[in-house]
Amino acid sequence: MTKKVTLQTDIIEFDLDGTLVETTLAVEHIWTDMCKEHNVDPSDLFQHTHGVRTSDTLARYFPAIDNTDNKAALAFDTSIVTKYGQYVKIIPGAPELLKALKAGRWCIVTSGNEELATGWFKPGQIFHDIPKPEVFICAHMVSQGKPHPEGFETGAKLMAKNLGLDANTITRQVYEDSIAGVKAGVASGATVIGIASCFKPEDLYKAGASYVIQDMNSVKVLDGEKIELELDVIERE
Numbered sequence: 448m449t450k451k452v453t454l455q456t457d458i459i460e461f462d463l464d465g466t467l468v469e470t471t472l473a474v475e476h477i478w479t480d481m482c483k484e485h486n487v488d489p490s491d492l493f494q495h496t497h498g499v500r501t502s503d504t505l506a507r508y509f510p511a512i513d514n515t516d517n518k519a520a521l522a523f524d525t526s527i528v529t530k531y532g533q534y535v536k537i538i539p540g541a542p543e544l545l546k547a548l549k550a551g552r553w554c555i556v557t558s559g560n561e562e563l564a565t566g567w568f569k570p571g572q573i574f575h576d577i578p579k580p581e582v583f584i585c586a587h588m589v590s591q592g593k594p595h596p597e598g599f600e601t602g603a604k605l606m607a608k609n610l611g612l613d614a615n616t617i618t619r620q621v622y623e624d625s626i627a628g629v630k631a632g633v634a635s636g637a638t639v640i641g642i643a644s645c646f647k648p649e650d651l652y653k654a655g656a657s658y659v660i661q662d663m664n665s666v667k668v669l670d671g672e673k674i675e676l677e678l679d680v681i682e683r684e
Contacts, residue, residue: 465624498625540663554582569578596635
């Protein structure tokens with residue numbers, strides 16, 4: 448069952464993969480290929496790596512792979528498009544939501560590399576008609592990836608500065624699809640809305656999400672400048 452919830456916030460921080468862009472199937476194909484090549488149990492890998500930086504997954508499960516200067520992680524992320532791009536889709540409602548929000552009031556905090564992540568906003572790509580947000584936190588910009596809150600904390604500080612608001616009192620929403628991402632958002636002090644694109648709603652609630660929605664079609668923008676939203680929330684079991 449679902450219920451309507453109205454929320455207000457100063458800013459919104461979006462994850463990217465699984466939240467705005469559905470790349471999970473493509474990513475899982477690549478990890479499965481690598482697991483077969485390196486004799487790694489893919490079921491164990493999938494339990495611990497969704498929403499985590501590629502470099503952290505490589506270090507944990509494929510320590511023999513040379514990731515000097517992040518080259519292996521970059522090659523992995525590039526292959527999402529070049530090898531399995533046919534599996535990449537837009538999360539329903541994502542473009543409409545971003546267009547309805549005032550520029551400067553939302554940012555992206557992703558575990559992906561900068562070239563791939565920002566590339567979705569380039570001409571010919573899925574978000575080509577949406578201006579890339581000024582604050583765009585990617586994997587190499589933080590020393591610790593999700594579930595550590597550094598990415599969301601960094602994004603909030605930059606946005607607060609740009610808007611002339613106090614970073615200590617600014618109200619924030621985080622939209623995340625992964626367990627690691629939800630935990631990071633909660634640890635950063637934000638109100639976290641889970642996206643049930645990959646995990647079950649109850650798993651996202653257990654990770655700390657305040658609310659869970661099916662996709663971005665569940666978000667209605669009542670005021671795009673002051674950021675007032677109506678959510679069609681999946682109720683807890």
